[in-house]
Amino acid sequence: MRPIGFLWGILSAAGQGLGAVVSRRAGEAAAHAGESIDGITAAYQRTVGGLAITAAYFVIRALIQRGRAPAPAASSARGHVWILANALCGAVIG
Numbered sequence: 001m002r003p004i005g006f007l008w009g010i011l012s013a014a015g016q017g018l019g020a021v022v023s024r025r026a027g028e029a030a031a032h033a034g035e036s037i038d039g040i041t042a043a044y045q046r047t048v049g050g051l052a053i054t055a056a057y058f059v060i061r062a063l064i065q066r067g068r069a070p071a072p073a074a075s076s077a078r079g080h081v082w083i084l085a086n087a088l089c090g091a092v093i094g
Helices: 004-033 039-067 075-093
Strands: none
Touching: none
């Protein structure tokens, strides 16, 4: 068992749980304010949030690697394919 994979799994589960709690509270607050949030709007908001987190990841990664040698192109391209697949399996396909 790879410890880093286990840690990513725990972090993912915590993110899903926190997202479920926050979205339920947001729905209650919107209902209390007399507004409704449909499924398309909720999916859009989740997608924008994911985009912001992904952008922050790439900015931090670029800052960390600024002083290092660049990663090989094949490795970098493979990473982008996984990020794209992850994004499509989230809010888009779901």
